[in-house]
Amino acid sequence: MTDNMGIDAKELYQLRSYLRDRGILFAYSGYVTETVLSGVGEALRQKLALEATDTKTVRSVFAIFVEQMQNIIRYSAETEHKDAGNARELRYGVLTVAQTGERYAVHAGNVIHRADQPRLETRLAALVAMDRDALKSAYKTQLKAGPEPDSKGASVGLIEIARRASAPLGYGFTAVDEDHVFFAIEARI
């Protein structure tokens, strides 16, 4: 008997195969909180350690994971007041870590307000155009900017992601409904 409890094992198996075929060794989909970050982060570190990757790569993947998760947490906290009905949706994040040989790719996605897309796109386009030296000086400028409105914090996080990545960041948006879009970002290490 393969279906003795009546559930469709095939569906879950297909999901597993889908992830595996894409080289995804780690995936998280769900609400993102600091507690989740701690637990999932620890699991990710253990997984990476098992893959016997070099120390610097493990730390870079982990650092990108932390910034991406914290960007989602910060964004949902910042915008909750103006979108109380969707607060739960905004806290929902998807994060995957894929491996191809010695290379890694971290993808993260979350729902944002359509109105915030242009600002984010401008920022990302600027980051993608920067070389390592420009990223370094942008990072420092932001660190010295002092405690500014939270939106600044998010950009230090993005700069950190760009610096840890070994190739320019990838990103994209897709419509969810009238007021929301799904934002996805990719960092290769």
Next chain:
Amino acid sequence: MSTNPLNLPAFQIAATDRSPHVDFDFDAGRLRMRGESYPEDVTSFYRPVLDALDKYFGALGTGDCRFELSLIYFNSASAKVIMFLMEMLDAAAAKGAAVDLFWYYDPEDDTMQELGEEFGEDLEHARFHLEAMVRDAE
């Protein structure tokens, strides 16, 4: 020169998975932070640390201070605080204190070495030392 004119008691915070071990021995003039830094709430973690340093440097005058940073990893929110902390050290040195800042990096991770260079190059008065971490027993 006295290293602890106010006789401040030692200041310590034990390490957690997400925050560093803080060990300020003001009597010895030896201040250390080691481990990882990506606390849930950076502001509330570092506020007492910065307050303790503020009090200490306010009274240090021309005394000696050795500050050791041995961090494996810190997130961008912590980076802001570390930058601020280094500015505090430099300000104390500008006022006459003999401040030596040691930035220890893991030799297997040149990211932390690069960050040390970047953070250290702005110091004008404190002496900066960038050194590979010796994996010790602690």
